[in-house]
């Protein structure tokens with residue numbers, strides 16, 4: 001599992017050098033957005049770091065680094081999808097210990113309508 005993650009990060013860092021900003025297609029469901037961002041805005045306004053995300057039927061289960069579990073419907077237009085796209089959160093979770101680069105990467109992520117990596 002660690003190997004897969006390493007290759008993914010290597011690929012992403014190459015992309016980052018080229019693009020600087022990360023572009024994520026706007027009209028995607030929770031599962032796809034969270035799998036990329038690995039952050040979860042809880043209803044309380046706390047932004048958690050996502051450890052694992054699983055999809056079962058129409059439900060997505062998110063486990064955070066601080067040990068919380070959130071189960072949501074895999075929807076494009078839910079509260080959490082909207083918050084993710086708008087980057088709404090009150091504070092990063094102190095227990096998750098989200099690294100600064102992850103937060104700054106999130107803040108430069110552009111949610112847009114695009115196809116095949118182009119806007």
Ligand SMILES: [Zn+2]
Pocket residue numbers: 047048049064065066067068093094095096
């Ligand atoms: Zn947390």
